[in-house]
Amino acid sequence: MEIASNLLLGLSVALTPENLLYCLFGVFVGTLIGVLPGIGALAAISMLFPLTFHLEPTTALIMLAGIYYGTAYGGSTASILLNIPGTTSSAVTCLDGYPMAQQGRAGVALAMTAFASFFGGVFGILVLSAFTPLVAAWALSFGSAEYFALMVLGLVAASTVSDGSPVKGLAMVVLGMLLATIGMDPQSGVARYTFGSLSLLDGLSISALAMGLFGVAEIITSVRANTGRTIQARDVSLRSLMPTRDDFRRSWMPALRASTIGSLFGALPGTGPTVASFVSYGVEKRIAKDPSRFGKGAVEGVVAPEAANNAADQTAFIPTLSLGVPGSATMALMIGAMMVHGIHPGPNLVTEEPELFWGLVMSFWIGNLMLVILNLPLIGLWVRLLTVPYKILYPAILMLVCIGAYSVHYKAFDVMVVLGFGALGYLMRIFSMPAAPLLLGFVLGPLIEQHFRRAMVLARGDFSAVIERPISGTVLLITLLVLVWSLWSSFRKRRQTLAAATPGSRIEDED
Amino acid sequence: MSRLDIRELAGGLFLTATGAGFAGHAIANYSIGTVTRMGPGMVPAGLGVLLVIFGLVAIATAFLQESKGGSIRIAIPAVILLSVLAFALLITPFGLIPAVVACVIVATLAEEKFDPAFSLKLAAVLCLIAWLVFVVALQLPVTLFAWPF
Numbered sequence: 001m002e003i004a005s006n007l008l009l010g011l012s013v014a015l016t017p018e019n020l021l022y023c024l025f026g027v028f029v030g031t032l033i034g035v036l037p038g039i040g041a042l043a044a045i046s047m048l049f050p051l052t053f054h055l056e057p058t059t060a061l062i063m064l065a066g067i068y069y070g071t072a073y074g075g076s077t078a079s080i081l082l083n084i085p086g087t088t089s090s091a092v093t094c095l096d097g098y099p100m101a102q103q104g105r106a107g108v109a110l111a112m113t114a115f116a117s118f119f120g121g122v123f124g125i126l127v128l129s130a131f132t133p134l135v136a137a138w139a140l141s142f143g144s145a146e147y148f149a150l151m152v153l154g155l156v157a158a159s160t161v162s163d164g165s166p167v168k169g170l171a172m173v174v175l176g177m178l179l180a181t182i183g184m185d186p187q188s189g190v191a192r193y194t195f196g197s198l199s200l201l202d203g204l205s206i207s208a209l210a211m212g213l214f215g216v217a218e219i220i221t222s223v224r225a226n227t228g229r230t231i232q233a234r235d236v237s238l239r240s241l242m243p244t245r246d247d248f249r250r251s252w253m254p255a256l257r258a259s260t261i262g263s264l265f266g267a268l269p270g271t272g273p274t275v276a277s278f279v280s281y282g283v284e285k286r287i288a289k290d291p292s293r294f295g296k297g298a299v300e301g302v303v304a305p306e307a308a309n310n311a312a313d314q315t316a317f318i319p320t321l322s323l324g325v326p327g328s329a330t331m332a333l334m335i336g337a338m339m340v341h342g343i344h345p346g347p348n349l350v351t352e353e354p355e356l357f358w359g360l361v362m363s364f365w366i367g368n369l370m371l372v373i374l375n376l377p378l379i380g381l382w383v384r385l386l387t388v389p390y391k392i393l394y395p396a397i398l399m400l401v402c403i404g405a406y407s408v409h410y411k412a413f414d415v416m417v418v419l420g421f422g423a424l425g426y427l428m429r430i431f432s433m434p435a436a437p438l439l440l441g442f443v444l445g446p447l448i449e450q451h452f453r454r455a456m457v458l459a460r461g462d463f464s465a466v467i468e469r470p471i472s473g474t475v476l477l478i479t480l481l482v483l484v485w486s487l488w489s490s491f492r493k494r495r496q497t498l499a500a501a502t503p504g505s506r507i508e509d510e511d
Numbered sequence: 512m513s514r515l516d517i518r519e520l521a522g523g524l525f526l527t528a529t530g531a532g533f534a535g536h537a538i539a540n541y542s543i544g545t546v547t548r549m550g551p552g553m554v555p556a557g558l559g560v561l562l563v564i565f566g567l568v569a570i571a572t573a574f575l576q577e578s579k580g581g582s583i584r585i586a587i588p589a590v591i592l593l594s595v596l597a598f599a600l601l602i603t604p605f606g607l608i609p610a611v612v613a614c615v616i617v618a619t620l621a622e623e624k625f626d627p628a629f630s631l632k633l634a635a636v637l638c639l640i641a642w643l644v645f646v647v648a649l650q651l652p653v654t655l656f657a658w659p660f
Contacts, residue, residue: 051649167572171526171565178533178558185551190541192551193533216595220588223621392633395618398591399611399637402598407651415599419592426588431522449554461547 010358014366019059026063027367030070031374034087035078035382041071043218045333046210050404057341058356062363064337068330069313073371076113076306077382080106089273089309092281096301103297107240112247112299113306114375116255120307121368123259124314129361135322139347144454149472151448153479154325157270159437160486168433176441179204199413206336208405208414212421213435215401219394220426247299254284254300258308266312269327276312277305314364321345329436332443519573527566534559587621594618606657611638
């Protein structure tokens with residue numbers, strides 16, 4: 001009966017008017033951001049991050065999480081109607097979604113997307129509520145050595161598994177960790193890299209960093225980049241949304257398989273909704289009786305990636321909430337939001353803060369339900385939104401970024417930090433260095449330093465003691481394997497591209 | 512086509528210089544300590560050295576690949592960053608509304624054709640939104656107008 005009482009407790013938290021309101025606000029903004037190409041979930045969450053300082057921690061997380069999984073719903077709309085993915089995790093949805101729209105079945109594609117997203121989301125929540133307490137109970141015996149090893153694995157996996165150069169990903173993690181050392185060292189009380197500035201004593205603020213790297217830098221690259229592209233929004237009537245019985249029959253098994261794949265990839269560090277959607281599309285195409293239908297408007301090709309990315313969005317919370325180790329930059333922001341409120345996510349979270357944990361989980365159900373309601377009848381609104389010109393959008397975003405940064409401490413200094421990170425973010429784009437690992441390193445850096453120093457004290461300065469402990473040793477071995485594998489595969493890819501002499505393009509993977 | 516990727520080289524130099532700066536400053540100013548009792552300088556110095564190594568790897572690979580080309584935008588980034596700067600400089604002495612107006616008008620300069628009427632209209636609408644969202648709804652204690660003199 002413990003589960004039932006936990007769920008009831010969660011429901012009572014999630015159903016308070018304030019939490020319902022912020023959940024609705026979160027999923028609404030998430031859908032909005034997801035629909036609009038050129039602005040991602042990370043930019044949106046970092047923009048609204050300062051607002052959450054004035055909220056209860058549970059309410060804050062409910063809202064931020066709503067933005068996060070809401071973008072997965074909205075992202076597919078742009079994919080289907082415009083052939084431009086609103087978010088990277090919806091990129092695969094273009095492959096069959098856009099052909100469906102060209103065949104006049106845009107409404108069906110959108111409806112099936114909403115159903116698949118809901119199915120995947122609910123599946124992910126079930127996995128999340130079943131596994132988080134288990135992982136947390138297992139992790140109670142972890143010491144600093146284990147945490148150090150887990151965090152290193154998280155950072156290495158997140159910076160090397162996605163495409164792009166693994167060396168650059170790792171370099172960005174290290175740069176993020178270095179930036180996090182700015183300010184007062186909690187263990188010795190020494191002010192590091194402050195150069196006498198009082199504003200720097202508290203360290204750089206995570207919201208200013210994220211807004212600069214993901215908000216301002218994104219605008220710099222997007223302004224005037226897509227002029228001349230005329231957007232023709234298709235009319236989508238409510239009647240055209242109705243899928244046929246055949247669509248449903250074809251979709252059951254793909255949705256189930258994709259949700260399983262998505263749940264797995266969501267929980268693993270380094271992989272996330274984007275990888276999950278690509279893999280599940282590939283699996284469906286491989287096991288289909290007639291693979292040639294894919295790419296020409298097969299309904300499975302829309303259902304599978306959307307179920308997978310929504311499931312992955314939910315299960316990404318498993319390591320975050322049970323271990324306090326984020327698997328992606330977005331999850332790092334969630335951890336940042338908790339730490340601002342003095343909550344340190346870890347194995348004790350589920351038992352010590354049951355209102356927060358179960359309230360958040362139950363809000364996911366409510367949020368997913370709200371998203372289906374928001375997305376189906378309001379589809380016309382979202383379609384019209386696609387036609388809002390960017391020249392109105394980007395000054396508004398810049399204004400929100402500036403006020404958001406300023407409102408944290410009411411200091412112009414924080415706006416200057418945004419400016420600095422906007423410039424750094426643009427520089428990094430020129431050098432094709434990914435920004436997400438930097439944020440991860442920034443959040444995990446102080447924790448790694450703390451656990452590393454503590455583990456070394458306990459081991460009397462002998463690092464082999466960390467390796468000899470069964471769990472930390474195994475995790476570090478896995479880390480080494482990930483590292484070697486990704487370096488080797490990037491080396492092989494480099495030789496192949498040199499031989500073929502074709503410049504490869506890469507998308508910034510920001511989930 | 513020379514076999515040197517200038518952009519990659521610049522990126523590598525940037526990483527190397529940043530790492531060396533962090534490590535050098537840590538070694539010069541903070542106590543390193545011993546492995547058992549680490550001082551505040553140990554971790555930053557180690558990370559700085561790591562960043563230098565990654566930078567050197569990037570520099571080495573720059574000599575092994577061809578330049579990918581592609582132009583680098585200068586004017587647009589400068590305008591966007593200036594609009595953030597305008598907000599930062601105006602918010603404390605002049606208050607929210609002048610800061611928003613300056614930020615929005617400078618930002619619209621990034622468009623191909625600057626349309627003063629459009630910029631003013633957009634600035635007015637965004638001021639209204641800022642006031643409604645941050646002052647009326649969220650009740651943040653920000654001054655709308657101030658006069659420092």
